[in-house]
Amino acid sequence: MGRPATLALFGRKKRRGEKIVMLTAYDMTSALIAAAAGVDALLVGDSVGMVVLGYPDTLPVTVDQMVHHCAAVTRARPGVPVIADMPYGSFHVSTQETVRHAIRLVKEGGAMAVKVEGGRRRGEVIRALLDAEIPVMGHLGLTPQSVHKLGGFKVQGRGRGAADLILDEAAFLEEAGCFALVLECIPATLAERVTAALTIPTIGIGAGAGTDGQVLVFHDLLGLYDGVRPKFVKRYAELGAAAVTAVRAYADDVRAGRFPGLEHSFADEPAAAPAPRKRPPREPAADHGPDAPGYLAGLENGAGGEE
Ligand code: KIV
Numbered sequence: 001m002g003r004p005a006t007l008a009l010f011g012r013k014k015r016r017g018e019k020i021v022m023l024t025a026y027d028m029t030s031a032l033i034a035a036a037a038g039v040d041a042l043l044v045g046d047s048v049g050m051v052v053l054g055y056p057d058t059l060p061v062t063v064d065q066m067v068h069h070c071a072a073v074t075r076a077r078p079g080v081p082v083i084a085d086m087p088y089g090s091f092h093v094s095t096q097e098t099v100r101h102a103i104r105l106v107k108e109g110g111a112m113a114v115k116v117e118g119g120r121r122r123g124e125v126i127r128a129l130l131d132a133e134i135p136v137m138g139h140l141g142l143t144p145q146s147v148h149k150l151g152g153f154k155v156q157g158r159g160r161g162a163a164d165l166i167l168d169e170a171a172f173l174e175e176a177g178c179f180a181l182v183l184e185c186i187p188a189t190l191a192e193r194v195t196a197a198l199t200i201p202t203i204g205i206g207a208g209a210g211t212d213g214q215v216l217v218f219h220d221l222l223g224l225y226d227g228v229r230p231k232f233v234k235r236y237a238e239l240g241a242a243a244v245t246a247v248r249a250y251a252d253d254v255r256a257g258r259f260p261g262l263e264h265s266f267a268d269e270p271a272a273a274p275a276p277r278k279r280p281p282r283e284p285a286a287d288h289g290p291d292a293p294g295y296l297a298g299l300e301n302g303a304g305g306e307e
Pocket residue numbers: 024043044045046047048085182184205215216217
């Protein structure tokens with residue numbers, strides 16, 4: 001058995017010059033898929049508000065919702081660190097309230113750490129969380145919870161003054177005790193400078209290739225979300241389109257009386273169960289290969305039936 005997943009992997013990978021692969025997850029299924037694919041860490045991002053809950057931005061997401069989704073991710077036992085976003089409003093009122101909310105994410109959600117957007121102005125909050133034994137990941141650049149203050153989802157840190165501010169804030173977050181730092185939507189050269197200046201790892205999203213790791217949103221990577229398509233997203237699959245094709249085939253089958261077949265139906269007596277109808281062999285599906293998570297193989301083999 002390998003060593004248990006801890007946040008120490010962040011520092012270790014930076015020291016060894018190994019890239020850190022982080023992905024968001026919002027439920028058991030996404031966590032199992034990400035874990036089977038070998039990601040290093042999972043972020044239960046407040047992007048859940050946009051890609052799962054249908055909000056136009058992340059601002060409406062509540063602590064209850066984050067706890068709910070985080071618990072679903074950690075119940076999957078993905079075997080990698082799970083970090084939970086502190087949603088908008090959960091760390092803006094008082095340090096006492098902040099710590100209470102973060103403790104819920106740890107106790108009820110099973111998170112190992114929390115992520116907080118913002119720089120110097122988060123100093124007190126970060127100190128309070130660390131005092132409560134909760135590790136903190138920082139987040140600079142385009143911080144989506146500041147979308148109205150920033151005037152939209154725009155690249156940050158362009159120009160000398162703005163770049164110097166991000167460098168200064170990054171140094172502050174390291175000094176404050178963050179174990180890693182997300183850099184979102186900033187020029188690649190600035191992200192490289194921040195990465196070189198810090199001993200904690202930087203995780204980029206829209207920050208070029210010079211960071212210590214990358215993070216993407218699960219639904220963006222798989223082509224499951226069309227709401228906003230930032231330039232920095234690489235879609236590795238078009239599962240949304242594939243899902244529409246599959247559901248359309250189901251609807252056509254139901255309407256034509258092709259589904260359910262005898263093999264999907266139950267007889268009065270199990271012994272008298274009808275022999276499955278002969279069908280041509282199926283093409284092996286690319287995503288059900290030997291590395292597919294066990295739960296997918298189980299479903300393929302008909303697990304869940306009662307006969
Ligand atoms: O909410 C989120 O998914 C995030 C990542 C994009 C960094 O904060």
